[in-house]
Amino acid sequence: MKKSVCMLLACGAFFIIKNGLGDVAVQLANQEDLLVAKGEPDSQHEFEDQGQLFVQYYYQAENESFLVDVETGNVCNAYKGKQVRSCFPCTENEVSPQCP
Structure with a gap:
């Protein structure tokens, strides 16, 4: 049991997401870990979406x-x-059953 908890804690920097990378892909949870693991991106693009700033790394x-x-x-x-x-x-100002 302790070993399972330690493994879970050691993997705390990771999270699971479902997306276009496959049914389940394990990705790094923060920018620093991403850049360490994947290196410098071929391109990066800063953009604003719904009043917040984001960077896309490709x-x-x-x-x-x-x-x-x-x-x-x-x-x-x-x-x-x-x-x-x-x-x-949801898109900005979208009203639907999923986006009240």
Whole structure:
């Protein structure tokens, strides 16, 4: 039991997300860990979405993009492709059953 808890704590810098990288992809949780693990991106693009700043890091060899919230430094989205996506589940001012 202690070993399982230690392994869980040791992996605390990681989180699981579902996205275009496959059914379940394990990605690094913050900008620093991302840059250490993946190295310098082939391109990066800073943009604003719903009043917040984000940076998109794109790695051409893997065709992977990672979005980082500039304020928190957390990776909030990871996916295949170079197009800029969002970290928000809904568009600004969207009203739907999923976005009240």
